[in-house]
Amino acid sequence: MNDTPLVEVAESHLDAPRLGDPRYAAEPASVFAELRSRYGPVAPVLLVGDVPAWLVLGHRELQHVTADTETFSRNSSRWRLGPQLPPEWPLWPMLGGGRGGRALLFLEGEEHRARSVAVSHALTGDLLEFRARCEQFAEELVASFAADGEAELMSAYAMRLPLLAVGWALGLSPKQGEDLVDSVTAMTAGGPDAFAGQQRLRDVFAELVERNRKSPGRDVTGRLSTHPAGLTDLELVEDLAVVATAGHQTTGNWIGNALRLMLTDPRYTDSFARGRLPVGQALREVLWEDSPTQVVAGRWATRPVELGTARIQTGDMVLLGLAAANHDPTIRPADGSTPRGSQAYLSYSHGRHGCPGPARDMAEVIAVAAIEVLLDSLPDMALACAPEALSWHPGVWLRGLQALPVTFTPALHAGQAPAPWG
Numbered sequence: 001m002n003d004t005p006l007v008e009v010a011e012s013h014l015d016a017p018r019l020g021d022p023r024y025a026a027e028p029a030s031v032f033a034e035l036r037s038r039y040g041p042v043a044p045v046l047l048v049g050d051v052p053a054w055l056v057l058g059h060r061e062l063q064h065v066t067a068d069t070e071t072f073s074r075n076s077s078r079w080r081l082g083p084q085l086p087p088e089w090p091l092w093p094m095l096g097g098g099r100g101g102r103a104l105l106f107l108e109g110e111e112h113r114a115r116s117v118a119v120s121h122a123l124t125g126d127l128l129e130f131r132a133r134c135e136q137f138a139e140e141l142v143a144s145f146a147a148d149g150e151a152e153l154m155s156a157y158a159m160r161l162p163l164l165a166v167g168w169a170l171g172l173s174p175k176q177g178e179d180l181v182d183s184v185t186a187m188t189a190g191g192p193d194a195f196a197g198q199q200r201l202r203d204v205f206a207e208l209v210e211r212n213r214k215s216p217g218r219d220v221t222g223r224l225s226t227h228p229a230g231l232t233d234l235e236l237v238e239d240l241a242v243v244a245t246a247g248h249q250t251t252g253n254w255i256g257n258a259l260r261l262m263l264t265d266p267r268y269t270d271s272f273a274r275g276r277l278p279v280g281q282a283l284r285e286v287l288w289e290d291s292p293t294q295v296v297a298g299r300w301a302t303r304p305v306e307l308g309t310a311r312i313q314t315g316d317m318v319l320l321g322l323a324a325a326n327h328d329p330t331i332r333p334a335d336g337s338t339p340r341g342s343q344a345y346l347s348y349s350h351g352r353h354g355c356p357g358p359a360r361d362m363a364e365v366i367a368v369a370a371i372e373v374l375l376d377s378l379p380d381m382a383l384a385c386a387p388e389a390l391s392w393h394p395g396v397w398l399r400g401l402q403a404l405p406v407t408f409t410p411a412l413h414a415g416q417a418p419a420p421w422g
């Protein structure tokens, strides 16, 4: 899509900066700092096609927006500009356009509460067993490149492990688990295969739901399909697709951002590789420092409201600047350093639509396993390029490396890795 404005831009947004340009992809933290000094905690911004929105940068303001679901709805059908935008506008998939709007992400009120309780219940499994599977998958992935002496860790490791782990938790077969990685990768890449990838994903879950209706498994799908909330087949497929995709790029980029800091920043080398902090705690510091989730779209105002210096109108879109809020100077120590031991970061968002607690536990188990197995197996791993040569995926929502090339002493992996789901 070219840069022609798709809608009329209101006066409040006339010289607003555009999110998602190359500078934003390279150094979002500087862009957020500039916006904060120019506008305060809420800034007018433009998205692709010069579509206007409000970006919340303040930690307190973000908590307020996510807590007040009456004023700031999750349902994009309230968007005043929605009817003016063509169906091919490339950001629609992240805003619940089309059938995706039936997934729990975009529901409101009691309907959301019931579905959210059901999904949280379904995600609450045996974390010890899950940890063992995550370590097994991590070891298998490392074994596939350990003898080479070099690897590209984003595609060979960080972006594969979360889906293999979540696929197992959902009760997918080994073949379906592999297909899931390919389908979700195609879908989220936004290229020509994106819609085919989304369709394959739905086909996999439709088959899984059918199987569970006849004989429920002792897994996430079994627990969700038998929950008293009584989800229909369509709702089950949509919510299972959310579970499979919500943890993929978020957890994969969290692992990637942690590895980059570990390989390039002495403070993180000490934390991770020299064991100064437990791996889980060091990973939480990465959320403060370099969050995989940068901006979430979004919330839609149900009435006129003032926030910071912004005068938000009914039906305006409000974006959650999660990474910016983590760097809000008002909640950082005076020297700007990472708040040690605090879990007040907003990378998982906040409030009723925030990432469910059991999902956060699963994500941390996956990320800890990823780092621990890699450090144990390839202890002398080093970056194979200059840190400045690393590049980031374009896009507004997430922060993730395009590639993370490393070298290490070739290792014959200890023992024969166990078969997946074996």
Ligand code: HEM
Pocket: 066, 104, 105, 106, 116, 119, 166, 242, 243, 244, 246, 247, 248, 250, 251, 254, 287, 292, 293, 296, 347, 348, 349, 350, 352, 353, 354, 355, 356, 359, 360, 362, 363
């Ligand atoms: C196994 C891994 C994960 C799973 C299964 C998972 C699952 C989910 C689900 C089901 C939701 C929808 C909640 C709702 O609307 O009621 C959600 C939302 C969300 N998750 Fe996760 N998630 C995972 C990992 C992560 C990670 C690692 C992050 C970031 C560090 C993250 C950040 C978020 C955010 C920002 C939202 C949306 C919040 C909003 O609209 O306010 N998730 N996640």
